[in-house]
Amino acid sequence: MTEQVRLTVNGVAHEITVEPRQLLVHALREDLGLTGTHVGCDTSQCGACTVQLNGAAVKSCTVLAVQVDGGSITTIEGMAPEGGLHALQNAFWEKHGLQCGFCTPGMIMAAADLLAGNPDPTDDEIRHGIEGNLCRCTGYQNIVAAIREAGSTLRAGAPVPAGAQD
Amino acid sequence: MATDVLGARIKRVEDPRFITGKGRYLDDIKLAGMTYMSILRSPYAHANIRSIDTAAARAMPGVVLVLVGADIPYNPLPMAWPAGGVAGIRNNINTPRVLATDSVKWTGEGVAAVIAETVAQAVDALEAIVVEWEPLPVVVDAEKATQPGAPQLHENAPNNVVFEWTVGDKAGTDAALEAAPVIVRQRIVNQRLIPNPMEVRGDIGVYNPGTDEYTIWMSSQTPHIQRLLLSAFVMGIPEHKIRCISPDIGGAFGTKIFCYADMALCLFASKALNGRPVKWVETRRENYQSTIHGRDHITYLEIAGTREGEITGLRVKTYANLGGRLSTIGPGIPTTLYGRVLSGCYRIPNVYCEVTGVYTNTTFVDAYRGAGRPEATYVIERAMDLFADEIGLDPAELRRRNFIAPDKFPYDNPSGLGTASNGEKIYIDSGNYEPAMDMALATAGYASIDKAKADARARGKYLGIGLSTYIEVCGVAPSKWIGAVGEGWGAAMWESANLKIHLTGKVVLTMGTQPQGQGHETTYAQIVSSELGIPMDDIIVQHSDTQGTPFGYGSYGSRTASVGGTAAVKAAGKIREKARQYAAHMLEAAVDDIEVVGAEYRVKGSPEKMKTLQEVVFALDLGFSLPAGMEPYLDETAYYDTPNCTWPFGTHVAIVEIDEETGKVDLVRYVAVDDVGKKINPMIVDGQLHGGIAQGVGQALWEGAVYGDDGQLLSGSMLDYAVPRASWFPNFELGETVTPSPVNPLGVKGVGEAGAIASTAAVANAVIDALSPFGIRHLDMPYTAPKVWRAMHDKEARS
Ligand code: FES
Ligand code: FES
Numbered sequence: 023m024t025e026q027v028r029l030t031v032n033g034v035a036h037e038i039t040v041e042p043r044q045l046l047v048h049a050l051r052e053d054l055g056l057t058g059t060h061v062g063c064d065t066s067q068c069g070a071c072t073v074q075l076n077g078a079a080v081k082s083c084t085v086l087a088v089q090v091d092g093g094s095i096t097t098i099e100g101m102a103p104e105g106g107l108h109a110l111q112n113a114f115w116e117k118h119g120l121q122c123g124f125c126t127p128g129m130i131m132a133a134a135d136l137l138a139g140n141p142d143p144t145d146d147e148i149r150h151g152i153e154g155n156l157c158r159c160t161g162y163q164n165i166v167a168a169i170r171e172a173g174s175t176l177r178a179g180a181p182v183p184a185g186a187q188d
Numbered sequence: 189m190a191t192d193v194l195g196a197r198i199k200r201v202e203d204p205r206f207i208t209g210k211g212r213y214l215d216d217i218k219l220a221g222m223t224y225m226s227i228l229r230s231p232y233a234h235a236n237i238r239s240i241d242t243a244a245a246r247a248m249p250g251v252v253l254v255l256v257g258a259d260i261p262y263n264p265l266p267m268a269w270p271a272g273g274v275a276g277i278r279n280n281i282n283t284p285r286v287l288a289t290d291s292v293k294w295t296g297e298g299v300a301a302v303i304a305e306t307v308a309q310a311v312d313a314l315e316a317i318v319v320e321w322e323p324l325p326v327v328v329d330a331e332k333a334t335q336p337g338a339p340q341l342h343e344n345a346p347n348n349v350v351f352e353w354t355v356g357d358k359a360g361t362d363a364a365l366e367a368a369p370v371i372v373r374q375r376i377v378n379q380r381l382i383p384n385p386m387e388v389r390g391d392i393g394v395y396n397p398g399t400d401e402y403t404i405w406m407s408s409q410t411p412h413i414q415r416l417l418l419s420a421f422v423m424g425i426p427e428h429k430i431r432c433i434s435p436d437i438g439g440a441f442g443t444k445i446f447c448y449a450d451m452a453l454c455l456f457a458s459k460a461l462n463g464r465p466v467k468w469v470e471t472r473r474e475n476y477q478s479t480i481h482g483r484d485h486i487t488y489l490e491i492a493g494t495r496e497g498e499i500t501g502l503r504v505k506t507y508a509n510l511g512g513r514l515s516t517i518g519p520g521i522p523t524t525l526y527g528r529v530l531s532g533c534y535r536i537p538n539v540y541c542e543v544t545g546v547y548t549n550t551t552f553v554d555a556y557r558g559a560g561r562p563e564a565t566y567v568i569e570r571a572m573d574l575f576a577d578e579i580g581l582d583p584a585e586l587r588r589r590n591f592i593a594p595d596k597f598p599y600d601n602p603s604g605l606g607t608a609s610n611g612e613k614i615y616i617d618s619g620n621y622e623p624a625m626d627m628a629l630a631t632a633g634y635a636s637i638d639k640a641k642a643d644a645r646a647r648g649k650y651l652g653i654g655l656s657t658y659i660e661v662c663g664v665a666p667s668k669w670i671g672a673v674g675e676g677w678g679a680a681m682w683e684s685a686n687l688k689i690h691l692t693g694k695v696v697l698t699m700g701t702q703p704q705g706q707g708h709e710t711t712y713a714q715i716v717s718s719e720l721g722i723p724m725d726d727i728i729v730q731h732s733d734t735q736g737t738p739f740g741y742g743s744y745g746s747r748t749a750s751v752g753g754t755a756a757v758k759a760a761g762k763i764r765e766k767a768r769q770y771a772a773h774m775l776e777a778a779v780d781d782i783e784v785v786g787a788e789y790r791v792k793g794s795p796e797k798m799k800t801l802q803e804v805v806f807a808l809d810l811g812f813s814l815p816a817g818m819e820p821y822l823d824e825t826a827y828y829d830t831p832n833c834t835w836p837f838g839t840h841v842a843i844v845e846i847d848e849e850t851g852k853v854d855l856v857r858y859v860a861v862d863d864v865g866k867k868i869n870p871m872i873v874d875g876q877l878h879g880g881i882a883q884g885v886g887q888a889l890w891e892g893a894v895y896g897d898d899g900q901l902l903s904g905s906m907l908d909y910a911v912p913r914a915s916w917f918p919n920f921e922l923g924e925t926v927t928p929s930p931v932n933p934l935g936v937k938g939v940g941e942a943g944a945i946a947s948t949a950a951v952a953n954a955v956i957d958a959l960s961p962f963g964i965r966h967l968d969m970p971y972t973a974p975k976v977w978r979a980m981h982d983k984e985a986r987s
Contacts, residue, residue, distance in 0.1 A: 041308070043308070051215075051216075056209070057209070057212075057213075057215075057216035058208070058209015058210065059209070060213070060215075060386075060387070060438070061215070062386045062387065062388075062438075062472065063472040063905075063906045064471045064472045064473055064905070064906075065905045065906050065907045067905075067906035067907060067911075068386060068472075068906060068911075070386060097209065098207075098208065098209035099209045099210075101208075102208075107207070111207040111208065114203070114207050115199055115200070115203045115204070115207055116199065118199075118200070118871045118872065118874070118875050120203060120206055120207065120705075121439070121705035121706065121707070121875055121876075121879060122206075122385070122386065122387065122436075122437060122438045122439040122704055122705030123202075123203070123205075123206025123207070123436070123438070123705065124211075124213065124385075124386040124387045124439060124705075125386050125438075126206050126207060127209045145919070146915070148914075149914040149915040149917075150914075150915045152914050153913050153914060153915050155914075156384075156906075156913065157386065157914075158384050158385055158386050158439050158441070158879070158883070158911065159386075159439050159705050159875075159879045160875060160878055160879050160882075161878035161879045161880075161881055161882030161883075161917060161920065161943075162878075162882070162913075162914040162917060163878045163917075163919055163920060164874075164875060164878065165914070166914065166919075
C-alpha cells in the first residue's frame with residue numbers, strides 16, 4: 023500500500039509516493055535526494071535530522087511523510103540561495119562550529135528556530151536551545167559561539183552577501 | 189606573505205560543503221542497481237547456533253540474497269596487534285568470522301544477512317529467519333571471567349584469558365613497595381564507553397565481473413590498511429584487486445580504524461549478485477552492539493613513597509575486558525599504549541604492571557580516543573591524589589616534587605617504552621611540566637580555593653578542584669623501533685605524501701592519511717602554501733582513496749600532523765629543490781647561486797634575475813628544454829618515518845560543585861593548559877581540545893556502557909546512553925605553553941587525543957575532592973547524581 027504526498031521543500035512543490043511507514047527524513051533523503059539532512063540515531067535523540075516544517079524545527083525522523091501532506095519544509099539546502107550563505111552557515115564557518123560536519127545541518131536548523139524565537143540569547147539559553155541536537159566533535163563551545171555571532175549579525179540586519187565564501 | 193599561513197587561524201576549506209548540506213557521507217551515496225543489506229544479530233550474549241532456517245526470508249518480497257556463515261569461505265577477521273613485548277608471550281586469539289557459524293559470544297554478533305531491493309524489505313525479511321539457539325552461561329565482568337568456575341567462551345583460552353602481559357621491573361618494584369614508609373592501595377574501575385561518532389558505520393561493496401575487481405566505499409579511518417587486511421587476510425584475493433574509498437566521515441574517534449565483518453560481507457554479496465552494489469549502513473542500536481567499545485579496565489593500583497612526598501614505586505594489576513572476540517588491535521591498547529606510559533610525567537624509579545586481557549560476553553573493545561593513555565592517566569592521576577591525601581600534602585605540590593625535571597630529557601621511563609633489541613629507543617624527548625601547571629593553577633584560582641569552597645557551602649554546594657598533569661605519546665612511531673621492540677605490531681608507521689604542480693600552477697597534494705573531521709584539507713594546504721609560497725586557493729588536498737593516493741597507515745593516535753605533515757614538508761622540499769635546479773637552468777646560473785624566497789627563484793646578488801615558481805613549473809612540466817638527466821614535470825613523492833614519537837603534555841584543572849540535596853555534579857569551570865608543540869592552525873587545535881575534553885568529561889560524569897548479568901546491553905540506545913549535551917558543559921578555558929617537538933621540522937606534537945586523555949582524571953579528582961568532607965577517598969565513575977548522593981549518605985556505597 024502506498025500514499026501520495028504533496029509537499030513543498032525549499033520552495034519547490036513535489037508529489038511523492040510513499041509507504042505509510044516512511045519517515046519524512048527518508049522521503050527527503052531517498053525520494054528527493056536532499057542528503058544534507060542526516061540520520062544519526064533511531065530513537066529521536068540526536069537531532070541530525072532536524073528540518074523546519076511550516077516554520078518550526080522538527081526532527082524529521084519523528085514525523086511520517088504522510089503527516090506532512092500539504093506542508094512546507096526547509097532543509098539545510100534551502101537555507102540560502104545557491105551560492106550564498108545564511109548568517110548561521112557563515113558563523114559556523116567563521117567560528118569553527120563544525121568538525122566532521124555530520125551534526126551541522128541539524129544544528130543549524132535548530133539554531134535558526136532558536137534565534138527566530140529569541141534573537142538575542144545568552145550562552146546559557148543557546149546551550150539549552152540546542153539540547154535536542156548532539157555533537158560529538160566540538161564540545162559545543164564553538165557552536166555556541168557561532169550561534170551567538172549569527173544572532174548579532176541577524177539583529178544588525180546586515181544582509182549576508184551572496185557568495186560570502188571567504 | 190605565504191609563510192604567515194603556517195600558524196594562522198585560517199577558516200577551513202572543507203566547511204562550505206558541510207554547512208550547505210553538500211557533504212558526501214557514506215549513506216549519501218547511491219549507485220545504479222544498488223541493493224541493501226541488513227544483518228541479523230544475536231539476541232543472546234552466549235549461545236550455540238543449532239540451525240538457521242532462511243527459507244521463509246528468501247521468499248519475502250524484494251529479497252535477492254540471504255547469507256549465513258557457512259556460505260562464506262573467507263577467513264576470520266585478522267588480529268593485527270597481539271600483545272607482545274615479553275619473549276614468548278602467548279595470545280589466545282579468537283576473532284569474529286564474517287558471520288558466526290557455530291556460536292555467538294555477544295549480543296549483536298552477526299549470524300545472517302539479507303540483501304534486498306530496499307532497506308525496509310531487507311529488515312522485514314530478517315524477521316522471517318528462524319534460528320534455533322542453545323543459550324549458554326554468560327559472564328560480562330573481566331575479573332570474574334578469570335575466576336574458577338566462570339563460563340568459558342573459547343576452547344583455546346582457559347579461564348577466558350587472552351594474554352598475561354607484564355612490563356617493568358617486578359623485583360625492584362616489589363622491593364620498593366616493601367621498603368616504602370607509605371603505601372596506598374585502591375581498586376579502580378575505568379568503565380566501558382560507547383564512542384558514539386554521530387555518523388554510524390557503513391559500506392558499499394561493488395564487484396566488477398568484467399575485471400574481477402572489488403571496490404568498497406567504507407566509513408573508515410584506514411582505507412589502505414583495510415585493503416591490505418581484506419585482501420590478504422580475510423578474502424584471500426590479490427591486494428591490487430581491491431580499491432577502498434572513504435567518503436566524508438562523520439566522526440570516528442577510533443571506531444573506524446578496524447577491519448569489520450560487514451566490509452567483507454558487502455563485497456561477498458556483491459560478487460554473489462554478479463556485481464550489483466550492496467549497501468549496508470548500521471542503525472545506531474547496531475552501532476552500540478557491533479562497533480567497538482572503549483576502555484573497560486578493572487585495576488588494582490599500589491603507589492608507594494615517603495612521607496615527604498617522594499614517589500618510589502607504582503605497581504598495577506589490570507584486567508582488560510576485550511569482549512567476546514578480538515577486534516583488530518584490541519590486545520595492543522591495554523598493553524603497549526597503557527602499561528608503558530603508566531608513570532606519566534613523573535620520575536618514578538620502580539614501576540611494574542601486569543595486564544590480563546580477558547574474553548567476556550560483550551562487544552569487542554579496541555581503540556577509543558586516547559586508546560590506553562586515558563586509562564593510564566586515570567590510574568596515575570588518581571594514584572597521585574590518593575597518595576597526597578594519605579600524607580596530607582597538597583596534590584599540586586606532590587606533583588611538583590615528582591615531575592621529571594626539564595634538564596632530564598631525553599628521559600627513559602622505567603615502565604619501559606624503552607629499548608628494542610637493536611638498541612632503538614622510544615624516549616620522552618622533551619617537556620617542561622611546571623610552567624604549564626602553574627599557569628593552569630593560577631587561571632583556576634587554586635590559591636584561593638578554600639574561600640571558594642566556603643562560599644559554595646553557603647549556597648548548599650560542595651565545591652571540589654581536581655588536577656590532571658598528563659603526558660601522552662603521539663605521532664606513532666619509528667618503524668624500525670616497532671620492528672625490533674617485539675610489541676607485536678603488525679604494521680610499520682611511516683606516512684607518505686605526493687605533491688604535483690600542474691602546468692597552470694595548480695597544486696595537488698595526495699595523502700595516505702584519512703580525515704574524520706580534523707580539517708586535513710586545510711592544514712596540509714597551509715603546510716604546502718608555507719613551504720612553496722603558493723596561495724592556499726591554488727592547492728587541493730586529496731586523500732581517502734587507495735586508487736590515486738600513496739600508501740598510508742591512516743589517521744588515529746594523534747599522528748597525522750607530525751608524521752603525515754612531515755611527509756608533506758618533505759615532498760614540498762623535493763619540489764622546491766627540483767624547481768631550484770630548473771630555475772638555474774632557465775637563468776643560466778649555477779644551482780648553488782639560486783636562492784628561494786617564497787615563490788621566487790632568484791640569482792643571489794642580482795634579484796632582478798629571477799623566475800617565479802609558476803614560470804618554472806610551466807617550462808618544466810612542458811619539458812621542451814631540460815638539463816641533462818632531468819625528467820619533466822614537478823611530481824614528487826616523499827615517505828617519512830619519524831625518529832621518535834612526540835610527547836604532548838599539560839595540566840587540566842576542573843572545578844565541580846555537588847548539590848547537597850541531590851548529589852548532582854556540575855562542572856562549573858574547566859581550565860586546560862596544553863603544550864602540543866607548534867600549531868599549524870590554532871583554531872583547529874582549540875577545536876580538537878574542546879571535543880576531546882568534552883568526551884573525557886563525559887566519561888567522568890555521565891557515560892557508561894552497562895550490561896546486565898545476562899549479557900544484554902542495557903545502555904543499548906541513545907535513549908539509555910548519556911551522550912553529553914550542550915547545556916552540561918561550561919566554556920572551557922584554554923591556555924598554552926609551546927615547547928616545539930624536537931622530532932619533526934614542523935615542531936608539532938599532535939592534539940586529537942590530549943583533551944580526552946587529561947580531562948577524565950581532572951574531573952574525577954575534582955569530584956573526590958568535593959566529597960572529601962564525607963571521608964570519601966575514591967568512587968568509581970561515572971558520577972551520576974544517584975551514585976554520588978548514595979555515597980554522601982551511605983558509607984557502604986563507597987568503594
Ligand atoms: S535521526 Fe537522530 S533525532 Fe532524528
Ligand atoms: S561536528 Fe562532528 S558531530 Fe558535530
